[in-house]
Each structure stands twice: as structure tokens, then as C-alpha cells.
Amino acid sequence: xxxxxxxxxxxxxxxxxxxxxFSRFNTVTKIFALVVAICLPIIPLASNYGLHYFGGYxxxxxxxxxxxxxxxxxxxxxxxxxxxxxxxxxLTFLVVFIYLTKYRKVSGPYLFLLFLGTAAVTxxxxxxxxxxxxxxxxxxxxxxxxxxxxxxxxxSYEMALKYMILGSIGSPxxxxxIGFLLAMTGTVNVTDIAAAVHNGLINVTSPVFxxxxxxxxxxxxxxSGLPPFHTIKSGIYSKAEPHGAALLQSFTVISMISIxxxxxRIYSTLPIFExxxxxxxxxxxxxxxxxxxxxxxxxxxIGFLAVGELGFIxxxxxxxxxxxxxxxxxxxxxxxxxxxxxFIGFGAIVNATNEVDTRKLGGLLAYHPKVSLxxxxxxxxMAGVPPLSGFQSKLMxxxxxxxxxxxxISILAIxxxxxxxxxxxxxxxxxxxxxxPNDLEVENKEVPRAMIFAMGILLIIIILLGxxxxxxxxxxxxxxxxxx
Amino acid sequence: xxxxxxxxxxxKQFRKLFSPxxxxxxxxSGSITAEIFLIVSLVLSAILLRHVNMLLAGIVTFILAxxxxxxxxxxxxxxxxxxxxxxxxxxxxxxxxSILVAFLYWGGNLV
Numbered sequence: 001x002x003x004x005x006x007x008x009x010x011x012x013x014x015x016x017x018x019x020x021x022f023s024r025f026n027t028v029t030k031i032f033a034l035v036v037a038i039c040l041p042i043i044p045l046a047s048n049y050g051l052h053y054f055g056g057y058x059x060x061x062x063x064x065x066x067x068x069x070x071x072x073x074x075x076x077x078x079x080x081x082x083x084x085x086x087x088x089x090x091l092t093f094l095v096v097f098i099y100l101t102k103y104r105k106v107s108g109p110y111l112f113l114l115f116l117g118t119a120a121v122t123x124x125x126x127x128x129x130x131x132x133x134x135x136x137x138x139x140x141x142x143x144x145x146x147x148x149x150x151x152x153x154x155x156s157y158e159m160a161l162k163y164m165i166l167g168s169i170g171s172p173x174x175x176x177x178i179g180f181l182l183a184m185t186g187t188v189n190v191t192d193i194a195a196a197v198h199n200g201l202i203n204v205t206s207p208v209f210x211x212x213x214x215x216x217x218x219x220x221x222x223x224s225g226l227p228p229f230h231t232i233k234s235g236i237y238s239k240a241e242p243h244g245a246a247l248l249q250s251f252t253v254i255s256m257i258s259i260x261x262x263x264x265r266i267y268s269t270l271p272i273f274e275x276x277x278x279x280x281x282x283x284x285x286x287x288x289x290x291x292x293x294x295x296x297x298x299x300x301x302i303g304f305l306a307v308g309e310l311g312f313i314x315x316x317x318x319x320x321x322x323x324x325x326x327x328x329x330x331x332x333x334x335x336x337x338x339x340x341x342x343f344i345g346f347g348a349i350v351n352a353t354n355e356v357d358t359r360k361l362g363g364l365l366a367y368h369p370k371v372s373l374x375x376x377x378x379x380x381x382m383a384g385v386p387p388l389s390g391f392q393s394k395l396m397x398x399x400x401x402x403x404x405x406x407x408x409i410s411i412l413a414i415x416x417x418x419x420x421x422x423x424x425x426x427x428x429x430x431x432x433x434x435x436x437p438n439d440l441e442v443e444n445k446e447v448p449r450a451m452i453f454a455m456g457i458l459l460i461i462i463i464l465l466g467x468x469x470x471x472x473x474x475x476x477x478x479x480x481x482x483x484x
Numbered sequence: 485x486x487x488x489x490x491x492x493x494x495x496k497q498f499r500k501l502f503s504p505x506x507x508x509x510x511x512x513s514g515s516i517t518a519e520i521f522l523i524v525s526l527v528l529s530a531i532l533l534r535h536v537n538m539l540l541a542g543i544v545t546f547i548l549a550x551x552x553x554x555x556x557x558x559x560x561x562x563x564x565x566x567x568x569x570x571x572x573x574x575x576x577x578x579x580x581x582s583i584l585v586a587f588l589y590w591g592g593n594l595v
Contacts, residue, residue, distance in 0.1 A: 165574075169574070211585065211589055213584070227580070228579065286521075290525075294511075341511065415525060419517065
């Protein structure tokens, strides 16, 4: 059943093109988009683990050097890819479902962008080819810009344009770094490059190799929204439609882990690589959470919190042990779900009040008790309160940094969790618990059922993974053991 | 009373963060938390330098703590540098790539 591996990319890609081409048939477009969205989480769950060689070009064994070369673009599908692709597929389904039920006449180009983004992150996760990864990284960046520009929020065009301009620095730098690697190794296959590095075929201390690390690393900072790109990343989240922001943050997390895992396989022999990841992760945690504490726009506040949480993922990977990388990847999975829940939940509040300033909100507990309860649990999960999934991954990260001999990082991680809790309590109080301002008009008292459904699904997964984390931890740990 | 006055002045300066619009208790509490969090976390991060050199970590931590505390409030300055201005975003992006390239090119194999 390895034929299903390329279908994980081809299905959303073809769906995007078809929907865009036939978007004037509204009902057909809606039904087709829903069917494809349902298929997206099912395909990775139905597929077997394995490799797929495009064009059927099998690896070639060099009898002289005993080295194996991969001439084809190779897709590698293991438990890690399965769980992340299934999760992003589920999220795409929920977002498309919310979108289809929200509007009577759907926009083909908007659905095109949602499916295109999903196809791009899926390809980035699957590919073993660094140039192939870059191509989809570019496609993803364009899809993200489109999703933000397509929203009806003020200044969304401006924010999308800024993101694109910053991307015009980040992306070429990454491409240049990939070019340096190609020049040194003569291949763009990650397994071949990693083999060349680990077998001593190239000098890892050469300036060209170090420059390639600097340039690809900079591109990764752009893709991940780590400093100095944390401001624009939180900005694009706040200017997208809430369901679009839920998907955008999952794209960010998946592009972050897919690029960093490729970098890890190539550059892990250089100690400076892990130092850089830890440095930028700590910076993201500090800046993200401290900026979130001062926000009055709750969408921006969640955006900065999401950036702060990215720091936890980077921290786990930067510490470089099997346990810490497992913790970082588990944190990535949790962040995708928790932040999506918060974006959708707060989106329901925007839907009801048309207001994003926490100073002008209040008393919403009486109007939206279900949403407030689900948001409360989501916020507690993000802050790392037991027994929710965020607690399990953050506890693992604290244990990992302690066992690596960095108690300062453990303390910092706990402090960031506490500050995240403060941010959430402050916002929750402002929106739900304080008396309702006289001039606040709650327009649509009913929150769309699709939003409640999406939040419910995400909440169930968050609670399940909090109680039974081994469902995913064991598989992720085995994957990490394989790349170390 | 000097320290109290200094803290009170800091709180008064938080008003600039939230203009235009009213400043609520929750906002000021959040800003004070951010201020303390920023100072403590940066000082804590500086202690990580002990893995390079114990004396260096001590000196840097001590100097950083003095500089940060004597420059409160830090959050308005940080927020000003992290606003949605394209110029500032580009500035920090270019500074970062410059430092990264220079640091790795000349010192990447030293760590």
C-alpha cells in the first residue's frame, strides 16, 4: 500500500487545482472540498510505513565505495510523518468544515490556498530531498500570504505583504545554503548528504559548510517564526480569519520540525548547531511570552503565545538527546492542537462581538458558557496544567534539560509556563469574568455549531493525549532513535 | 521611598503602552509581570554562560542584572522595537543574518 504515500500530497494538491478551476459550481465545490477534507486524515492512517521513489528509481549501490546513492526524489513515511500528517489533515478538515458552514457562497481561491498549504507541509514532512523541501517551503509561504490577504480583517493585505517581503530575504538565503551543500556533496538527497558528512567525505569545519548552516538556519528562523521573525509571525496570525490562523500555526509548526529534522541529520556533528537552536528558542520563549503579556488584542496575544511555545519545541530539539527531541516533537503535536483550539475558540468570540480589544469585552461567560469552558481547558493545556497533553510534553522538556545538565533551562521553561498561565488568566478574566461593559453589543448569540464541533474534537484529543501520552511518545521515540 | 517611587514611575509609564484607550488593572498587572519576567529570564539565561566559563558567567550576569534593573521599565522599549514596522523587522532580520554568517564563518568551528 505504499502507493498511498505520494497520494498524501497529490490528493490535496489536485483538489486545490480542481476547486480553483471549478469554483463557480458552488454546491459541487462544497461537496468535493468536504469529501477531500475527510480523506486527508484517513490516507496517512490507512497507509503502510515505507519509502516511495518517484519515477521508480531505486537506490544505487556503488560497489567500489559501498555507498548507496538515491537518484530519485524519495518520500519516507514513518510513525512521525503518520501522526503529524494525520493531525494536519484533521485540522484541515475542521477548518474547511467551519469555512463551508460559515459561508453560503464559498471562495474557490481561498479553499485552493488551504489545500495547497496542506499539500506543501505534507510534502515537507515526507521528503528526503532538501531541494524538494525548499520548493514546497516556497509554495507554503505563498499559500500563507494568500490566506492572510484573503481575510476580511483590516490591514491584512499590509501584513501579508510584509510577510512576503521578509520572505524575500529568508527564502533566497536558504536556497543559497542548499546550493552550498549541493556544491560540496554533489547531491540534494538528505540521506546521501548526511552519509557524506558522517563518513568524513567532506570537511565539516570548512567555511563553505559552516556558511550553508548559517544560511539554511536563517531560512528556518523565517519558516518557524523564531526571532527576529516572531513579530511578523504573530502579526499574520492576528490578521487571518480565526480558522485560517488555526491552520496557519499548524503549517508553521510542521515546517519548523520538518526543516529542523533535516538540519539535525546534516549538522548534528557540529556542536554550534545545537547551541544556536537553544539560543533562538530561549529568545523566542522570552520575547513571545513577555510581548503576549502586554497585548490588548487577544488574537495578537495568542499569536505571541504561539511563538513562545515554538521555543519549547526548539529547546527539545536543541538539547539533542533522544528523550529531549521526543519531548520537543510531542510538544509540537500538542501545540498544533492547543493553539488551533484557542484560535477557533477566540474566533467564536470575534464572531459574536466583532471586538478584539480585551478592554472592551466582559461578561461573556453568561452568553457563551460552552466556548468559555473549552477555552479554559485549552488555555490550561497550553500553560502545562495536568493532566492535559501540554503538561506531559512540558514535563518531559523540564526533565530532559535537567538530565542534560541545564537546570537554568528547566527553571526558565517553568517560568515561561507560569507566565503563559498569567497571560491566559488575564485574558480569560477580561473577556469572560469581569462585568460586561455597557456599550458592548453581543450580536450573534449563537456560536456556529461547526466551531463547537471542531473545538470538541480537539479537546478530546488534548485530554486523551494528556492521559495516555504513550500512544504517540513511543513511536516518536523510536523515530528519533533512528535518526540519532 | 526611592525604590517605591521608582516602581510607581514605571507603572505610570505603562500607560503609554496602552494608548489610545483606557488602562485597566489587568493590563498594568500583565505589564509588571512582563517586566519582572523579562529581567529574571534574561539574567537566568546569562547564567548559562557558566558552561563556557564560570567567571565570565558571574561577571556577565552581574552586569546584566545591574543594567536591566537600572533601566526599568524595559517593556515599553521592547514593545517599541517589536512593533509592526517593516523597517524595524527588516533591520533585525538583516542584523541577525549578518551576525549568524559572521559568527559561523569565523567562529563556527570553535564551539
